[in-house]
Amino acid sequence: MAAASATAVAKGNGGGGGRAGDASGTRKKKGPGPLATAYLVIYNVVMTAGWLVIAVGLVRAYLAKGSYHSLYYSIEKPLKFFQTGALLEVLHCAIGIVPSSVVLTSFQVMSRVFLIWAVTHSVKEVQTEDSVLLFVIAWTITEIIRYSFYTFSLLNHLPYLIKWARYTLFIVLYPMGVSGELLTIYAALPFVRQAGLYSISLPNKYNFSFDYYAFLILIMISYIPIFPQLYFHMIHQRRKVLSHTEEHKKFE
Amino acid sequence: MRHHVEILDAKTREKLCFLDKVEPHATIAEIKNLFTKTQGKSLKDEDVLQKLPVGTTATLYFRDLGAQISWVTVFLTEYAGPLFIYLLFYFRVPFIYGHKYDFTSSRHTVVHLACICHSFHYVKRLLETLFVHRFSHGTMPLRNIFKNCTYYWGFAAWMAYYINHPLYTPPTYGAQQVKLALAIFVICQLGNFSIHMALRDLRPAGSKTRKIPYPTKNPFTWLFLLVSCPNYTYEVGSWIGFAIMTQCLPVALFSLVGFTQMTIWAKGKHRSYLKEFRDYPPLRMPIIPFLL
Numbered sequence: 001m002a003a004a005s006a007t008a009v010a011k012g013n014g015g016g017g018g019r020a021g022d023a024s025g026t027r028k029k030k031g032p033g034p035l036a037t038a039y040l041v042i043y044n045v046v047m048t049a050g051w052l053v054i055a056v057g058l059v060r061a062y063l064a065k066g067s068y069h070s071l072y073y074s075i076e077k078p079l080k081f082f083q084t085g086a087l088l089e090v091l092h093c094a095i096g097i098v099p100s101s102v103v104l105t106s107f108q109v110m111s112r113v114f115l116i117w118a119v120t121h122s123v124k125e126v127q128t129e130d131s132v133l134l135f136v137i138a139w140t141i142t143e144i145i146r147y148s149f150y151t152f153s154l155l156n157h158l159p160y161l162i163k164w165a166r167y168t169l170f171i172v173l174y175p176m177g178v179s180g181e182l183l184t185i186y187a188a189l190p191f192v193r194q195a196g197l198y199s200i201s202l203p204n205k206y207n208f209s210f211d212y213y214a215f216l217i218l219i220m221i222s223y224i225p226i227f228p229q230l231y232f233h234m235i236h237q238r239r240k241v242l243s244h245t246e247e248h249k250k251f252e
Numbered sequence: 253m254r255h256h257v258e259i260l261d262a263k264t265r266e267k268l269c270f271l272d273k274v275e276p277h278a279t280i281a282e283i284k285n286l287f288t289k290t291q292g293k294s295l296k297d298e299d300v301l302q303k304l305p306v307g308t309t310a311t312l313y314f315r316d317l318g319a320q321i322s323w324v325t326v327f328l329t330e331y332a333g334p335l336f337i338y339l340l341f342y343f344r345v346p347f348i349y350g351h352k353y354d355f356t357s358s359r360h361t362v363v364h365l366a367c368i369c370h371s372f373h374y375v376k377r378l379l380e381t382l383f384v385h386r387f388s389h390g391t392m393p394l395r396n397i398f399k400n401c402t403y404y405w406g407f408a409a410w411m412a413y414y415i416n417h418p419l420y421t422p423p424t425y426g427a428q429q430v431k432l433a434l435a436i437f438v439i440c441q442l443g444n445f446s447i448h449m450a451l452r453d454l455r456p457a458g459s460k461t462r463k464i465p466y467p468t469k470n471p472f473t474w475l476f477l478l479v480s481c482p483n484y485t486y487e488v489g490s491w492i493g494f495a496i497m498t499q500c501l502p503v504a505l506f507s508l509v510g511f512t513q514m515t516i517w518a519k520g521k522h523r524s525y526l527k528e529f530r531d532y533p534p535l536r537m538p539i540i541p542f543l544l
Contacts, residue, residue: 206500207414207499
């Protein structure tokens with residue numbers, strides 16, 4: 001879910017050309033001011049670079065080790081840094097330099113941050129699981145494309161290849177990422193139960209209880225209604241965006 | 253010579269607006285203004301056709317609001333739920349706590365007190381809905397009843413579960429804390445009721461007039477000097493009292509969420525008071541004296 005949920009916000013993080021859902025030419029495209037645009041370009045370039053670092057790190061570690069197991073450790077720090085840094089995108093929406101909904105963006109970024117910190121970081125035993133590699137690869141490819149998409153859109157020069165990649169690769173990357181995430185959460189469950197991680201039980205003086213194990217199961221269940229909605233939204237966006245470009249090409 | 257201007261949608265060719273009082277020297281900006289003004293807020297049932305800013309031909313736009321439900325129905329449903337649900341937990345009906353606790357009673361006085369307060373609060377709300385409030389609007393969208401009931405019923409169950417739990421821990425400072433909290437709760441309930449009565453008396457039965465509320469002889473209404481919506485102020489106060497009385501974190505969270513929502517409503521109400529009445533008292537804040 002978090003894998004392609006970042007791309008589900010088709011109208012996110014970009015200026016004029018990035019508004020994929022905006023097929024009508026009559027709508028006025030009021031992008032961010034010049035200072036905000038400069039900042040956003042820098043932000044998106046840095047993020048693209050960051051995820052490229054993670055990609056390169058994965059490849060190098062794989063070549064050095066000769067296997068694809070436990071590659072998490074080789075990219076743990078940049079993964080945490082750049083994924084957590086995406087919280088800035090919520091701020092961008094809040095101050096209006098990016099035309100996306102604060103709620104939607106928060107939801108997407110928080111679900112990624114949750115997986116990184118509250119599951120993978122917190123439950124050390126899952127860090128060697130192959131499912132972690134599954135979602136890390138999905139996220140890495142998705143984010144490299146997504147941030148370069150925004151960068152080019154802001155500069156009003158979007159290569160069709162990037163647009164195509166953003167609206168096509170999700171078909172595979174999104175289910176891949178979701179699988180990795182669900183398998184990782186599932187792998188964490190017994191360790192959470194055993195350690196009573198992040199849980200508080202009665203009696204206590206604030207008359208409150210929280211069962212993190214049950215909470216994680218609820219999270220997993222929530223993927224069932226949410227994933228299809230986001231996935232089919234992206235499919236719908238894909239038809240709109242890619243066919244619109246086809247039409248324009250015809251009349252050139 | 254006045255012009256008639258017809259505005260069509262560029263894509264669908266649908267007629268969007270017909271302006272028939274346009275001066276020949278009007279700029280496009282001015283025409284755009286006229287267009288957005290006619291699309292503006294909904295007309296009211298009481299508006300008179302003659303007094304509307306239209307020409308000899310009036311174009312009225314119909315907007316389907318979707319399925320509606322009456323305010324009274326929504327209020328009664330959303331308040332009856334918590335009343336009933338809390339009691340299920342209070343009486344420890346089977347399948348909530350372990351079987352050995354079925355139909356047992358708490359040994360803590362504060363738990364019985366909390367039940368009385370919570371039940372009183374919702375009975376009061378139900379009676380006010382039936383006999384006190386005078387609603388501006390008849391209906392609201394149907395989906396609101398599902399949203400609102402989930403909120404009220406959900407939180408009621410969550411709070412009631414802990415307060416009536418066999419492992420409930422009474423307040424740290426004992427009877428002192430409970431007495432103070434109870435006093436806050438009672439004062440705020442009386443205050444809230446006083447404000448509801450004062451607001452009702454502002455408006456004659458069956459009418460939808462709006463006037464600036466002012467303090468009356470009832471000291472509880474003197475809060476009108478400092479806030480626009482003292483009913484919300486007192487409501488937040490009641491729940492803070494209840495939270496201190498039960499020393500239960502879910503109650504505190506419920507108070508916080510309620511406070512957030514009521515602040516949004518209070519700010520909106522305050523803004524419409526300011527817009528409607530030139531002579532609105534400047535000292536007043538929306539919900540918290542001097543602060544918010």
